Amino acid sequence: MDASEWDERYASTDLVWTAEPNQFLPDLVADLSPGRALDVACGEGRNAIWLASQGWDVTGVDFSPVAIAKAGRLSQQAGVSPEFVAADLSTWEPTTSFDLIIEFYLQVPEALRRRVHRSMGAALARGGTYLVVAHHTDNLEHGSGGPQDPTVLFSEAAVVADFAEIVEPLRAERLARTTANGSAIDVLFVGRKGTDSTHK
Numbered sequence: 001m002d003a004s005e006w007d008e009r010y011a012s013t014d015l016v017w018t019a020e021p022n023q024f025l026p027d028l029v030a031d032l033s034p035g036r037a038l039d040v041a042c043g044e045g046r047n048a049i050w051l052a053s054q055g056w057d058v059t060g061v062d063f064s065p066v067a068i069a070k071a072g073r074l075s076q077q078a079g080v081s082p083e084f085v086a087a088d089l090s091t092w093e094p095t096t097s098f099d100l101i102i103e104f105y106l107q108v109p110e111a112l113r114r115r116v117h118r119s120m121g122a123a124l125a126r127g128g129t130y131l132v133v134a135h136h137t138d139n140l141e142h143g144s145g146g147p148q149d150p151t152v153l154f155s156e157a158a159v160v161a162d163f164a165e166i167v168e169p170l171r172a173e174r175l176a177r178t179t180a181n182g183s184a185i186d187v188l189f190v191g192r193k194g195t196d197s198t199h200k
Contacts, residue, residue, distance in 0.1 A: 021050035022104050023177075028131050028190065029054075035099030035128075040120055041106040045071025045084060052080035056100065061085045061092060089116050094123035102131045107152040117162035124193040130167050132159055132189035136174055143185040159189045167191035 025047055034055035039048040042060030044067050052058045052075065060082055062068055068086040075082055085092070090112055101120050106113070117132075124130055135146035137153040147153060156172040163169065171190040176183055 021047050022133065024133055024188070025050065025102065025104075025131075029100065029129075032100060032129060036096070036125075037100040037102065038094065038098040038120070038123070039082075040101060040103040040116065041089065042071060042084065043067050045074055045082065047102055047104060048082040048084070049075050049078050049080055051100075051102075052082045053078065058082035059085060059098075061087050061089070063088045093119060097123055097125040097128070099125050099128045100131070101128070104131075104133050105135065106132075107135060107147045109151050110154070110158075113152075113154065114162050117159070118166060121163050121166040121191075121193075124167060126193050128193045130163070130189070130191040130193070132187070132191075133175075134159075134187050136185040136187040138174065139185040144182040145179055145184050154187060156187050156189065159187060163189075163191055166193075168194050 029051070035057065037051050037056040037058045039045070039051070039058060039060040042048050042062045043064075045060050048058045048060035048071065060071060062071075063086070065086040068084045071082075071084045075084070101124055103120070106116065108116070121130060135153055136143070137150070137155045139146050140148065140150055140153060156174060160169050160172050169189065169191050171188060173188050175186045175188045177186050
């Protein structure tokens, strides 16, 4: 889907997703001290808003201006103030570093995915954490929901390769998730920017 199609989808309902953060996010960041965070493909901002409520200084970026406008309204209602940016990840570059970068269900073709991972990974501060959750390649045949285009799905090995020599993998695994329609298969990646010369 392109930005105009997502604009239409976000404009047609109060919330495309729930207002609650992604189910994996609270546990994945529970041991981290709040700092600067980036939410890649933030949509309506639910994860950015939750992180801001936990004391993080958050920037959310998405290519849908309608989603970004909605995220701004929802953050005001929640009494927090993340920065939201309407921008295309195929060209947008962070201008600062982040202690945490989260990326939930960014499902794009491989070439763009690799570019995003390398560009965003380069913006991760030393000692920072990068989280990826997305629909796994196996979901097409063995799961339910999610994109039906195999070119936007990927495996744990693929995401590790994307971040090679940039972000050190701490966890990279295939993850089953219960949904309203059965079960889905996700890929989970947790990486950290090293403090040595290998992970720059």
